[in-house]
Amino acid sequence: MAGNGEFGEPDSGTGTGAGDKRPNALLESWFLRSGWSKGELARQVNRRARQLGAVHISTDTSRVRRWLDGEQPREPIPRLLSELFSERFGCAVSVEDLGLRSLHQSPSTAGVDLPWTAPQTVALMSEFSRSDLMLARRGFLGGSLALTAGPGLVEPMQRWLQPMHGEPLTTVEQSTSSRRTGHRLSRPELELLESTTVMFRKWDAQCGGGLRRKAVVGQLHEVTDLLQEPQTEDTGRRLFRVAAELAELAGWMSYDVGLQPTAQKYFVLALHAAKEADDKPLGSYVLSNMARQMIHLGRPDDALELIHLAQYGSRHASTPRTQAMLYAMEARSYANLGQAGKCKRAVRMAEDTFAEANESTDSDAPDPDWITFFSEAELYAENGHSFRDLAYAAGRNVTYAGLAEPAIGRAVELFGRDLEHHRSYALNLIGLATVHLLKREPERGAAAASEAIGIAKKVRSERLNTRLRKTVDSAVREYGDVTEVIELGNELATRLPEAAQTPA
Incomplete structure (x- = not known):
């Protein structure tokens, strides 16, 4: 056992023999550009580990030297390094970008390419929200997650446009019916759930994401339990809509408090739930928040692809207010790409479409609550x-x-x-x-x-x-x-x- 390295990690690293190691040129490149010394990087890792509750982590300059020499650290060190370098450079720096390896992950902490079926969406939302509630000491769960960017993010999200297929939700109902009461939600109970989501959204606007995040995650977990009960088709669809809104809000609050990998996972789950609810405008809103996160992380090219996906997928279903919001986010993406002409055009489209929203009459489709912020x-x-x-x-x-x-x-x-x-x-x-x-x-x-x-x-x-x-x-x-x-x-x-x- 190493005396001065990560607790429980052998000096030879993880799966890398002493004779097989080669200098990690990728990690060394990022390290040199960061301007940090080996001691400063070690202190940053230890500080972040303590914030996450991983008090067993104790890194020093000799350990950093071994990483640069090719030693592969155990989790959560690769994730911590990914987060630290991402913050240092203002862009997404993945574990792989650093020349490090990720160990096997459970489905709840795996990437964003998830199955597009109702039973698995419910199961993953349930598992991820439960893990978040148990391990959310300064985002400890985030230490086992990685941000996804580029084609690895955009290509799986494109499946949002494909027709729904696969196992129906009744598979979940049948597999759990022997241990559940079979309680069906009444209309008043369902309406209360929907109004609670509206209340959480107002709290976020007033107080920020740090005050009620766990409450939202807990409510999401409760809704996934309800989705595993036998429900009518209409109730099931409305419950999926509630789950999508709660997952989106949990993602937004996680983004607001700086838990970027956790936020991305909630956004992905929200998009899956919106698809099961057959709510394309809500799905486009989730994609717009994913795009906003990519802009924040210095990936405007990814943001633009996500926005175009949102616009295409909801082009015949969104209200003018939602369309105006998407044009405004398109303008932000073009601006960060330095494309002035396209940015100005998108700004004009946002203004014109918003004016159209203000001219809407009572006979037009009303705006959903989640877009009233715009x-x-x-x-x-x-x-x-x-x-x-x-x-x-x-x-x-x-x-x-x-x-x-x-x-x-x-x-x-x-x-x-x-x-x-x-x-x-x-x-x-x-x-x-x-x-x-x-x-x-x-x-x-x-x-x-x-x-x-x-x-x-x-x-x-x-x-x-x-x-x-x-x-x-x-x-x-x-x-x-x-x-x-x-x-x-x-x-x-x-x-x-x-x-x-x-x-x-």
């Missing part, structure tokens, strides 16, 4: 951030920053009147701060960021905190001699100190 404020926010992202992609182009400012400013104004969307208000204040920094207006940028700090203290959102810290750090690096920026850095350190957070 308000006028949200439209301005998305389009403004598209121009802001385009400014960065074009080398800090001041012209695009000038296009972004009035749109994000309008979003800030509208969200400032809203008593429910505190996180969105703060995120747009940060967006406005970045625009002012692009325009070389550090005093105005510091004022917007300072206001965001006050809101961030009231909201449990690691995504918000991370963006705020990055914006302030950027301001300090560029304008560290400006009084307002100096004061902003001090305010951030005092009012929002960096600390490990435990998602609920």
